Amino acid sequence: MSNLFRRDPRAQWIARNRLHPLHVPEGQLIQRGPTGLLRKNVHAIGFIGPNGLKRIDRSGAAGSFKQLNRQLAKGSKSAAQEEIVLPLHKVANPDFYILVVVDGVSGRLSSHDRDILGLAHKLATQPATIENDAAFDKGTGGNEARTGVDAGAGVGEGAGVDPGERTGAVVAVFFDTITEEKLDTAGIDRLVNFEGNEYQQYNPEKRCADLYKLVNQINPKHILFPDSIHGGADLGRRLAAKLDITVASNVWKVNGNQIVCRGSAGKTDITRPITNIMLALEECNEPVSDTRHECKMLEQPLIPLPKQASDQTLEQAITNTYEQQIKDLGNESVNPNDINLAEAGFILSGGNGITDWDQFHHAAAILGATEGASRVAVDDGFMPRERQVGATGTWVTAKVYIAVGISGAIQHMQGIAQCEKVIAINTDDSCDMVKRADLSAIGDSSAILAALLDLVHEQKSALKGNQKRDQKNNNATSDTSGLTPYRATAKNAPEAQHA
Numbered sequence: 001m002s003n004l005f006r007r008d009p010r011a012q013w014i015a016r017n018r019l020h021p022l023h024v025p026e027g028q029l030i031q032r033g034p035t036g037l038l039r040k041n042v043h044a045i046g047f048i049g050p051n052g053l054k055r056i057d058r059s060g061a062a063g064s065f066k067q068l069n070r071q072l073a074k075g076s077k078s079a080a081q082e083e084i085v086l087p088l089h090k091v092a093n094p095d096f097y098i099l100v101v102v103d104g105v106s107g108r109l110s111s112h113d114r115d116i117l118g119l120a121h122k123l124a125t126q127p128a129t130i131e132n133d134a135a136f137d138k139g140t141g142g143n144e145a146r147t148g149v150d151a152g153a154g155v156g157e158g159a160g161v162d163p164g165e166r167t168g169a170v171v172a173v174f175f176d177t178i179t180e181e182k183l184d185t186a187g188i189d190r191l192v193n194f195e196g197n198e199y200q201q202y203n204p205e206k207r208c209a210d211l212y213k214l215v216n217q218i219n220p221k222h223i224l225f226p227d228s229i230h231g232g233a234d235l236g237r238r239l240a241a242k243l244d245i246t247v248a249s250n251v252w253k254v255n256g257n258q259i260v261c262r263g264s265a266g267k268t269d270i271t272r273p274i275t276n277i278m279l280a281l282e283e284c285n286e287p288v289s290d291t292r293h294e295c296k297m298l299e300q301p302l303i304p305l306p307k308q309a310s311d312q313t314l315e316q317a318i319t320n321t322y323e324q325q326i327k328d329l330g331n332e333s334v335n336p337n338d339i340n341l342a343e344a345g346f347i348l349s350g351g352n353g354i355t356d357w358d359q360f361h362h363a364a365a366i367l368g369a370t371e372g373a374s375r376v377a378v379d380d381g382f383m384p385r386e387r388q389v390g391a392t393g394t395w396v397t398a399k400v401y402i403a404v405g406i407s408g409a410i411q412h413m414q415g416i417a418q419c420e421k422v423i424a425i426n427t428d429d430s431c432d433m434v435k436r437a438d439l440s441a442i443g444d445s446s447a448i449l450a451a452l453l454d455l456v457h458e459q460k461s462a463l464k465g466n467q468k469r470d471q472k473n474n475n476a477t478s479d480t481s482g483l484t485p486y487r488a489t490a491k492n493a494p495e496a497q498h499a
Helices: 009-016 065-074 111-125 142-146 204-218 232-243 314-319 357-367 375-379 410-415 432-436 445-481 493-498
Strands: 096-101 168-175 190-194 222-226 247-255 258-263 268-273 277-280 346-350 370-373 400-404 421-426 439-442
Touching (some): 096 111, 096 232, 111 168, 111 222, 111 247, 111 277, 190 204, 204 232, 222 232, 232 247, 232 277, 357 445, 370 375, 421 432
Parallel strands (some): 096 168, 096 222, 168 190, 421 439
Antiparallel strands (some): 247 258
């Protein structure tokens, strides 16, 4: 008999096939070659290839096989239904802070924001490579700037702490209301939320002034902004000019005390020393996916309200605390189809199940929704290519996404993964889109859209009736008082009709 190891192809095939009835998840698959040497399993979670990159499990399905066996033995629900509890990363007394000002479009974290938070977590946990970590010499510097902020957090080098063992905390700054539900898994240790009516409009001077006060209070080691069109790049440059320090833009990699920036329209890499304020690109770092964080509100010293003059309102007094040079004139009514799909908040998307495309276009116009389509509808010529939604088209982040006659291919489901609410209209109650949707309507798409349009017309008719009744009451009051009744102008008439 030969001493060579003989492998069993059938046993190895069963061990790889999780759906096989004889498959037993006892551990990772062990393979041996003809000489008996162990073979590396390149499909294993955590495998490090020749380029030094670690294979990351983005599905969240990686877990302990022993825990799975215990669940099966107890008759509990399957591993797919069991919620995986990530370990808690807790920073009780941080030595320094990494400040991240997220875009927070519609109060939610985008993939760009999560990449920035992952980079901040890397900077907060890596060993210190630069002496004198104090971020800003201007204003109140050092640990004195953190007086009253997380008592005990400011532990400087003079207290005998090794700079290589210092730990930091990631502080995320949101403007306006937060609607994101999973902040603890994004890598946020401390949270600062500026709320108010002044943040609901374009007001970069006010935001820059608040950030300037926050920087002087906590003295962060680094400040990260997303280099995007949603205001992060503009706000980061404004803050750098106010602090009179250098800012690095198009940052896509951080290696110790060196950063790599993209130049020449992304064709050249520029290596430079790390700076205090960085505008980072998307995919600059892996997002945090293996730990949970405290995400507790940062205790800030209360900022006293400005003094009001006798002829001033509180809003005027607040405005006088910073130099306001830009005035927001409000939103302008535009055609919903002129909005880019990636920025649209309300999308009505059609697929192969639509039989009346004229009705679909009419419904989108009445509802005020941006039109989208599946790849099948685009390939058949019913919709243009720029209206395709999915991994092979446009990734959307709408607040409301209505899928009409779309079964839900994997590429389409990837493209709508960041949508807040998904509504499905389909005849198949077992399709993937119905399983993904928050609300489903099972039936013919033409009949459901017709019923929806009838409800919209009823609501508009009732609204017009109430407006006429109120106008009659105003006319009666004005006749008795001698005042001229209000009449809708051509400018505000379309707004009232749209409402």
